[in-house]
Amino acid sequence: MKFGETFTEYLQAHQERFIEESTHVEYKRLKKVLKSCRRCRDHKDSSENNGEDDALPLCCQYESCPLCDQKFFSELTKEVSDIAGCFSSRVRRLFNLQDHGMKRYITSFCRCFTSPHNGKAQECQMLVEYVMMNAVAMRKILKKYDKVHSSDNGRKFKSKMRSEHMEILQSPWLIELGAFFINRSESNNEKLDELLNPFSCDLSSSDPVMTLTLPDNMKLEYSLTCAICLELVFKPYALGCGHLFCKLCACSAASVMIFQGLKAADSDSRCPACREAGVYGNAVHMMELSLLLKKHCKEYWNERSVSERAEMVKQSKIYWDLQSKYMIGY
Template structure:
């Protein structure tokens, strides 16, 4: 089955129960835009060959300045990708909040009649993961088709723009948090994190600890769990607005703020230590589920890092109040 047919079936199957309030890639409409471009290209190539201006075996394309694609294709796709990323992060936050607040979980249970909270949560996780994978694949397929039609690399360049604008959903820190939550949830309910229905797995035994998302076609997407500052497994991880993961203490040190203040206390001009992007601390995400997963699987390491952090917090707190006392007294 071609991907276009599979994507259409997916939308029909989930439209009522899940996708009613969620954005998705308008795959068919974007294909029609490309089909129109292909016809224009073929007409132009045919004209050039008939007039001796081109070679039928090596068609030339108007890809670099295609008004149809510039105005419709990329603008629509950028909006759809942004809406998908926003919808996904909102749904994941909502799911994690429901899981943390038992009263809300009970209300959800009543609304869902006789469906157990465990089944509802597991179903929501799977649908969110499938939502991300299907839409991400749709974007990749349509961009690949764009480059094929126009014999260009504009589709690849658009992928880079998506990363720079933080609308590439497969690189969202909320996807890592959802994966950690799903693994934690499966283990807590007697399941296994490596069961066939769970596309996420976590390997912390190697020198490069990572979380893996298995995509269709046996394609693996790996997320490095090493802090780029201390070069160890992230401890109480935070993801900055650019998506890079850091230990809480390392992120605070890089932004010149106290650990007890947290990364969000950093000034607006603070830069990411990896990509040097400005203003990424205000949107930092505390990776609670990932932290819980790492704490369970690396108990000794976690105890050691926790003791070191407590000592550092005590030192910073004492230094802070010493400075405040001197300021208040005047010497």
């Protein structure tokens, strides 16, 4: 079955449950635009051979094809931004990261009476499908755009999405969802089915990764190595730019103490990997990933816990010594 038909069936199946609240890639309509543009270009080639130029549509008299550019890149930018925003907000809500205090307690209490099939697990499944189907639709339509126009504008647009953190396949939330799937399967003694759980994890190699298998069998790997200490991430945090670090390493890079947390970092502090500023304020603790690593790497986790506690005691002593000197005045 062609992807266009698969994508249409997906939208129809989830129209009432999920898609009606969310944006999706207008794959079918944009494909019709490209098909029309291809006919225009074929007509242009034949007209040039016959010396006829006046009969050409305006959109295809130029190499840049302004009509296609307007329909694609302005519209796709909005769609990609809306999809990324919807995905992020729903994952945060799913893991109670937007709730605080009593509201968070009530939400957690209500979930105790929710069936796993109809609750969190089903929502996770729908979110992963939402990301994968829209990501494949985006990749295929941009590839078709480049093929029709003999350009690399589609590839440049994908690079722009990554630089602006709108590429949902690069979102650290996918790692958190993948960790949730694996943790849930192991706790229920379920066999991992690639159709229901597209995530797999290899923590035994020198470069630990989590792998996501897309519907067209394309595989994406997410590194679980901290770029600072070059070891498996410990108590991982995802910065606003999407990069993963150990909490201790991220705090050191931001020049804050462990017990202060990443929220205490200056607004101009930069990511150690991409050097983007202002990424510590919205850093998120990857709790499901922490649970997964703690279960599978117990010895490593205990060693890092001991070293982190020692470092925290050391930093606390330095901090309170400075506070005492400041209060006393010497």
